[in-house]
Amino acid sequence: MIQQIHTTDVAIVGAGPVGLFAVFELGMLKMRTAVIDVLDAIGGQCAALYPEKPIYDIPGYPKVMAYDLVEKLAEQAAPFDPSYYLGQRVERLERGSDGLWRLTTSSGATIQAKAVVIAGGVGAFGPNRPPLPGLEGYEASGAVQYMVPKPEVFRDKRLVIAGGGDSALDWALNLAPLARSVALVHRRAKFRAAPDSVARLQALTADPAKDVDLVVPYQLHGLEGDGRSLSAVVVRDLEGRERRLEADVLLPFYGLSMNLGPIAEWGLDLERSHIQVDPQSCATSVSGVFAIGDIATYPGKLKLILCGFSEAAMAAHAIHALVHPGEALHWEYSTTKGVPGDNLQGSAA
Template identity: 65%
Template sequence: MLDHSPDHAPHHSPGTAHVAVEADVAVIGAGPTGLFAVFECGMLRMKCVVIDTLEAIGGQCAALYPEKPIYDIPAHPAIAGGELIERLEAQAAPFAPVYLLGRRVEALQEKDGGLFELRTSKNEIVRVRAVILAAGAGAFGPNRPPLNDLAAFEATGAVRYMVARREEFRNKRVVIAGGGDSAVDWALSLKDIAARVTVVHRRPKFRAAPESVAQMEAAAGRGEIELAIPYQLHGLRGGQGELDHVVLATLKGEEKAVPADHLLAFFGLSMELGPIAEWGLGLERSHVTVEPATCATNIPGVHAIGDIATYPGKLKLILQGFSEAAMAAHAIHPRIFPGEALHFEYSTSKGVPLG
């Protein structure tokens, strides 16, 4: 079984599909339900590969409300979305899942011998024996600015829509575009390590927490942050995917070029089922119909859990998604280990099987 990330895979030309990972189960969606599915599969000795369109794990919790408290997680009177993801990641870590982030599954094909081949948007082939759809309300994708040559700068990481590691921006010139909490919060977070931070917004009013906006404006007054208002993104300058300037323009056509190594564009996320809608699954109002006891879809070997799954009595709660993850993992076990009896044991007596 191949068990490495694409970063350590042999180089292949962009036009050639190659096998990136072979595993037991592909979990599509790296939100809380998907991460818990990795743990449940791991407890049953099944190896997982996790695929998500976002560049970091966490789904809605990380992308939309990392600091927002969640009140209905058992044993936690309140826990921030970002902290919940950190703990779920740590819980899954002993089972060494492979994460394929920043790509979506474009196609699902059944092969002989009970195998599935999934093709990602980066032309990778993932081979597994079962699939768990944990895609929330569908695939999340960033709202991209309409700029020429954008893809070339995205490929090198010069243009990004999320921040996974703050340290990557140390001593870099960063342009942040957007008027919401993400733009303001990251401007405040990066001002102490970046060489230069410029915030671009089309109007003086921001849609962020008032206290955060006040802190940003105070930082701008001290010269720690540059505010480019009222400007919008107009173009990118550089070569071979390396950024050197972001071109800004007003509605009147006045332009200026800001030196930059990175552009962080925070214009929100779009949600859609995407290619999943073409897989022949039973759909009901953009949700996947499943058997309540196993979360099985109409395609044997494919299960759906979390917000994307629907059945009579379904509650859209994270804790119900956790329960569905356990049911799906147990239903998949006979497919991975045919003929092997599964003797259920409580984790208190079984522990976490490592290695």
């Protein structure tokens, strides 16, 4: 059987917000795209880890929920008809004698393109799991979870949240109005979260009308239940003293375990597990391969979604010459050019 090869102009590795915006920027310059992501849905960390968490630093949106931002970016990319290859990882990146890049995925798909944009965020990622006996059974039943896709499922549940960073405190605050009770476990009294979040949490714990408990300095020690349904979480302090916290669900927020995966073998110049790029074009050390978003690094780099959006635009302009060699790039504002299927109502100044 002959293997099917999908041919496009640019292959984008990563379907997070920056990868989705790259579809738009490349499309505006008349370049077709294929997008590959290891997750089963678009949106990257925004969709997988905190879909209902508010984001405050997107221009034009004083506040936007992560999932809503992903939906808008997908809608913005849709007129350019990108091909999505989801639930599969790029295993190999090779350049053929014809100059085209060939990307082979874990599902056996092959995409060939004139340029490659790596928008893989932090690379392959997964939650840091607490070393507790019997953890797998509780994970399988949903009694232990590492993300909050829909807060409503935790209504009237007894929650134990573990961690001392922004994710742990944010979800303790957001879930407290829904849950029957919330206990936040952290190994020390000092938190690595926004001061405002810490103050709000302390106010909640001091309110006798709220069943919110701050359990410090303690660490997770064990799980009680039948192997699937959770009844309690056992915690222990440094002196060996134990507490038993009644619980239906444990939410450990210990950050992500991140690695570049196969990207590390592609011959790119790396710096501390990030890809070094030219800040003017986002070109990597390998001709025809670009990197944008959190995975890219250069002097003065800021890890902000809005900076990733800017990098997507710069990379698209640099890639144009590779996809359309010899063709002059006559730049037009989006307000005068429009997008496919759009009827212009005005013009740029």
